[in-house]
Each structure stands twice: as structure tokens, then as C-alpha cells.
Amino acid sequence: MSEPWLYPTVLLCIYGFFSSHRPLEAFLMPFLMGPDKNLTETEVVSEIYPLWTYSYLALLFPVFLATDYLRYKPVIILQAASYVVTYALLVKAQGLQAMQIVEVFFGLATATEIAYYSYIYSVVEPSHYQMVTGFCRSVTLLGSAMGSLLGQILFSVADIALFYLCVITLVSFCIAFVAPWFLPMPSKSLFFHQSESSSQDEAVLETVNTSPLIEKPEDPESNKQPNANEKTTLKSNTSSSGLLDVLKMLWTDFLQCYSSSTLLAWSVWWALSTCGYLQVINYAQALWEDILTSKNYDIYNGYVETISTLLGAFAAFVVGYVKVSWAVWGELALCIFTVVIAVCVYLMYAVRNIWVCYTSYIIFRAVYMLLITIATYQIAANLSMKRYALVFGVNTFIALSLQMLLTVIVVDSAGLHLEISIQFLIYASYFAAVAVIFFIAGLYKLFRSRTSGGQNELSSAEA
Template identity: 50%
Template sequence: MDCLRTSPSNSWIYPTVILCLFGFFSMMRPSEPFLIPYLSGPSKNLTSTEITNEILPVWTYSYLVLLLPVFVLTDYVRYKPVIVLQGISFIVTWLLLLFGQGVKIMQLVEFVYGLVSATEVAYYAYIYSVVSPEHYQKVSGYCRSVTLVAYTAASVLAQLLVSLANVSYFHLNVTTLASVSVAFFFSLFLPMPKKSMFFHAKPSKPAPQKTPGQNAIPEEAQSEAAHQEAGTLSRRGEESQPSSPKPRHEALRRCVQWFQDLRECYSSKRLFYWSLWWALSTAGFNQVLNYVQILWDDKAPSQDSSIYNGAVEAIATFGGALAAFAVGYVKINWDLLGEMALAIFSTVSAGSLLLMHYTLSIWVCYTGYLVFKSSYMLLITIAVFQIAVNLSVERYALVFGMNTFIALVIQTVMTVIVVDQRGLNLPVTTQFLVYGSYFAVIAGIFLMRSIYILYSAKCRKEVQSPAQPQPEEPRNMGMATKL
């Protein structure tokens, strides 16, 4: 039995391996790039209008409603039960998707998948409860990298099976069901944490501080998903808050503390504007991902032509990961030029979406999507680091959760107005005109912000620079000299 025990120095290895296995098989979903062709095909026989305006919006609504309760529950029950719940939700989602029929059942599929999305927070928060601080960065990189590898491999596998082996979309979903079932199996072997960030927190030694000007992004956090990377400054807000009577109930006391922490975090203009971009762009990004397959099916119907959704998703994910990795080798002053980068790449995103709207070629549409997704993954990596660099793990979890919630609120408003049958009920091509215009507005906001920052920096430089001595005029100047 002693051989099964791990030494304290290696205690992080076992949960990391199990968590990575769970992440790999939960993301190994080859059916996803071909979801819309499956729903509109003979298996489900749903119309494009039903999918766009009645079924897909349910995911946005359920995700928004479930996010905050699940966020609190995740910490209260210490992560593992929520990860197991996510595994069960995966299985229920694909069972319904395989054997359910009709709009109502597919709406239920989207609701359960909204629960899957909401419980994803437990996957990344878990590592902070079972791993010592010196391993946070390393384990974060492992967990995010394995999910990217799994998603890319699943997309490539799906394309090969469809194009070369002529495998049906139904059997792709069977393969996905088997994969998520294996993920659920591994979730049962995760160790139960003894602590959590908030409700079951334990006092620990303050982590070493980071230099505020540090701009080099760690190698393990290069991908889109360094979403859970955290800075390590101590929580100054708790120490600086004036003493006041604590609420009687622990939950209420925690909520008050969270509100105070968030207020102090967002009081930083730099963090506020990076968070603003995160929320705005993530809302648009999720909206595009939710409906892009419908646009592809409109440009090139799957019943009439060969489609390459899997290959496009694989290339987009891999290209985005490479772009994010390259950020670590770019040495610029993000404090001064960060908003300019946000403006430039938001303009690129707007242009690619408008191109997808106006083009009649599916290949041009695919190319626009590749540019759009790579740009987002590049910038979200920068944004994650800029937000996390001066925050503790607890505060980063709060800011990340709040940014995600705000993004979902924006996405929900967009869905109600643009997509829902109770709103404008726009066709999918017109929707992408709206999304392109939306990113153009984001680009305009941050362009004005960057101009203001550059102008302020120039003014400060002029004020701080010593005045140049003026040449003295000679006191006794002759008439000829004056003339």
C-alpha cells in the first residue's frame, strides 16, 4: 500500500494527470464541427429557422441563468462534485442528441449543455485547491494545453472520418458519447479537496510578488486558455478595509467581501478597460461560434456539397494557439500600446466578419473565420495576462467570473434582439453583418482610448523633461547688432 502513496513533493502529479485525462476526453468531441449538418439532416430533419431562432438561443439563456449559482456552489462543495456533475451533463447531452426528436427535446439539449458550460469553472478552479502555489502555472498550462490538443485532434478526426471513411454524423455523435463517458469515469477518481478559495479557505503564506511592469507571458500560459492563470500579489483590499461588524451568516459575509474585492479591482483603469474588452469581445466571439456553422450551411448546404468544418476548426484552433504562443516573444510596452493592439485586432475581427457576410464563396468564408478566431485567441491571451499580473488567485477567479457573467449578459441581449423569434429574428447572413458592426464599434472605442493614452503620455513626457535653457540676450547691443 505504501507504493500507492505520493510524497508531498509529488502530491500534485496524481490529480494533475487525472484532471488532464478528464479534460482530454471531455474535449474529444468529433461531432461538434458537424452539429448543424446533423440537426438539419435526415436524422433530426430540423429547419434552419428552428435551429437558429428556437434551439440555439436556449444555450445562451441557460448558461447565463446557471453561471452565478454554479460558481458559488462550486466553491461551497469543493469542486469535485461539480466536475462529476459536468461529466453526467455531458452524457445526458449526447444521449438526448442521439435519441431525442423534435424542437422541444433539442431545446432541452441546449439547456443541459448550458449546465456543461457553467460547470466548466470547476475544472480550472480545482487545481488551486489541490496543488501548491509553486505548481499553479505549470498545472494550468498542462490542463489548458491538453484541452486544445483534444479539440484539434477531434476536429481532424471528424474531417477524416467524414471525408475519407464516409462515416455518418450519427456515428460521430456515438463516438463523442463514448469519449465523454470515459471523461466521467476519470472524474470519479479525482481526490476530494480539503479546501477551496472562499468558503473553505485556509490561511497560507503570502506568495512572492510580481513586478507590475512584467510583460513576458509564461510559456505554459500562451494559449487562449490561460484563462485561469493567476498573478500572485497579496490581497491588499482585505487589509485596507476598515473594520466593521461582520454579517452573521458566512455566505452573506463572503458576498460582501466579494463585492468589496471587485470594487477595488475595477477601480484600476487599466484592469477595467482590459476587462471591458474581454467582456465585449467574448460576447461577440461566443455568438459567432454559436451560429457560424449555420452561415457555412447557408453558403454551401451540406446536402449538396462536401464540407470541411472539421478541418477549418482544427486549423483555426492550431493557428490561434500559435499566435498566442508568439505573444511571449513580442516585447512591447503593453501599458502604452495595449489599447492600440486591441483596436487594431478588433478592426481585423470586424473586417473578417463583414467579409463572411458579403462573400458568396464558402472558402472565403472559411478564411474569414480562421482570421477571426486566431485574432481573438491572440488578444485573449494578452488580456488574461494583463488582468492577472497584479491579482491574487482569489481575486482573479472573481474577476474572471464577473467578466464572463457580463459577457453572457451582453450576449443574451444580443441574442434576444438579433436572433430570437421574439426579437428581430434576422437571417443568419444579416446576423453576421450585425456582428461585424459590433466589433467595429469595439475597435472605435479602444482606438479613441489608445489615442488618449498616447496623448497623455506625450504631455507627461513634456512636463517631466527639463526645460531647455534659453540663450541670454546680450545686455550691451550696438545699433548695428539690433538692426
């Protein structure tokens, strides 16, 4: 091909589409509780689903390092294999322990997702980063929406049994499994294999800083350019680095990144909200099944997932053209939108009506995807690709750690083991607490800016 970036991008998009095309996923809870698996709600919610959270958290950091050390491609193949094993077990295996093993493999597949989004940066020129990232993210959203829509049509209109939706999903993963074998092997990576990485990182920094998608923070701390230490880090180690060197570099970068108050604020929201978001989407189907059982009524989970995915993608796209001084109003904006999220989750608990639940879920996902897009660009605005990968990994690790605590306390049979409806009351209260935190932070920032502004005027008058 005339364009060297096109071949790996096309293969990665093929993989992303088919690995996200999952007709069964919107009906996983009814499938597990139906005649094919014959599990109870308590077994699914309290003994099976928590295994995904625990395995994802346990594997995240080792996979993060292994992905970079192995240079992405083997880990993408591992992810594809994990998805195939997950759905092969769903098709053939029976019993509680078998489904727990399914969740462990699914946790491995989720943890290795970082390889999919990191690979492309090691094989294309920095000038194409923004474009290929858009392709890869868009095609996964398209695959997810089309999978949910196909699942709903086959289930409701064609009256296809959920077992065959599982088989179709397995076929999608088998097709996806083929694509990564043909990906070119990268010669470099962000941390362990760093030849040519300095030019890559600096070009990425320039690309992100000049991006028109989101207004950059105006806070002086967040606007600072890479200092001498960062540039030295980027330009040193032109050959492979050892594990100890990489860990030292990660720790140094971690301290420098989170010394920015703006980055810290957006990262705190990212971690706290992602924890609650994952918890809600993990157990939403259980709540819907509790309100309106699929054994006796028609359900429309697939339509809901399709609409929420497309609406969330549209909201994330539109926000790129909204000009707001996030450095000044960021915390209060996060507070207001988090209140909306809390209200949506509370309505899912309080109003025992499936249509209210569906609508609240759609708004919940759309608002979260809008805010996480803003947070992503605010965090990435002045970071090199290397530091962005670190911050993304740390934020995700904190979110999963909090989710594990929430799961152990609220969901797991070893904890309080609350009813599913009461769990959503807890999640609504959790988001309300997050909103209060950012309301206080926003008022404090406004008070500081007003005070500093008044002192500057007084100093000018005296001069």
C-alpha cells in the same frame, strides 16, 4: 506517486482531453438539419441555439458560488454528467423541445467549466500552478483539435454517417465521466473554505508577477502591490465563511479591482470581444450551411476547426515572447486587431464563398485567442488568485449578458429574427464599434502621456 501534484493533474488532463474530444461538434448544424433530426434552419438558429446562451447566463453566478462551496470535485462530476446527458439526448431524442432541453444541459455543462480550471489550485502547491495550468489548457486544445480532425476524416474519407459521430462523442464523454470520481477531495477553496489560503494566494501573486510570459503593465495604477486591505482579506477567515461574508468580500474586492484603469480597460475589451466571439462561433456553421449546404456538397468544417484551434494555440504561445509596452500601446493594439476581426467577420457576410468564409473564420479565431491570452495575463499580472477568479467571473457574466441582448434582438424569433447572413453584418458592425471605442481610448491615453510628459519637463526646467 512521488510528486503529490502529479496524480490529480493526470486525472484532470484525462478528463479534459476526453471531454473536449467531440467529433460531432464541427458538424452539429448539418446533423440537426439532416435526416436524423430533420429540423429546419429557422428552428435551429432561432429557437434552439439561443437556449444555450440563456441557460449559461442564468446558471453562471449560482454555479460560481456552488463550485467554491462544494469544493470543485462535485461540480466537475456534475459537468461530466451534463455532457453525457446532452449527447445521450442528441443520440436518442427527437423534436424541437427535446433539442431545446439539450441546449439547457449544454448550458449547465458550460457554466460548470470553471470547476475544471479552479480545482487544480486547491490541491497542488503554488510553485506548480503555472505548469499544471499549462498542462490542463494544452490537453483540452489537443482534445478539441483531434476530435474535429477525427470527425472530418470519418465523415469525408470513411463516409461515416453523422449519427455515428454523435455516438463516438457520447463514448468520449462517458470515458471522461469516470475520471473525476477518482480525484482527491480538496480540503479548502478560494472563498468558503479558506484554511491555508493566505499562503496560497500570496505565492500565486508572486508566481504571476515574475512570469516571463507577458510584460507587466507599466502604468503605476496597475503595478500596485496588494494593499493592507487585500492582505487582511487573504489572511482572515481561516475557517469556513458564510454566504453573506463571502458576498461582502466579493463586493469589496470588486470595487478595488475595477478601480484600476488598466485592469478596467482590458476587462472591457475582454467582455465586449468575448460576447461577439461566442456569437460568431455559435452561428458560423449556420452561415456555412446557408452558403454551401451539406446535403449537396462536401464540407470541411472539421479541418477548419482543427486548423483554427491549433493556429490559435500557436499564436497564444508566440505572443508570450513578444515584448511590447502594453500599458502604453494596449488600447491601440486592441483597436488594430479588433479591426482585423471586424474585417474577417464582414468578409464572411459579404463574400458568398465557402473558402473565404473558412479562411476568415480561421484568422478570426486565431486573432481572438492571441488577444485573449494577452488580456488574461495583463489582468492577472497583479491580482491574487482569489481576485483573478472574481474578475474572470464578472467579465464572463458581462459578456454573456451582452450576448443575451444581442441574441434576443438579432437572432431570437421574439426579436428581429434576421437572416443568418445579415446577422454576420451586425456582428461585423459590433466589432467595428468596439475598435472605435479603443481607438478613442488609445488616442486619449497617448494625449495624456504626452501632456503629462511635457508638464514634467517644464517643472524640471523651472526647478
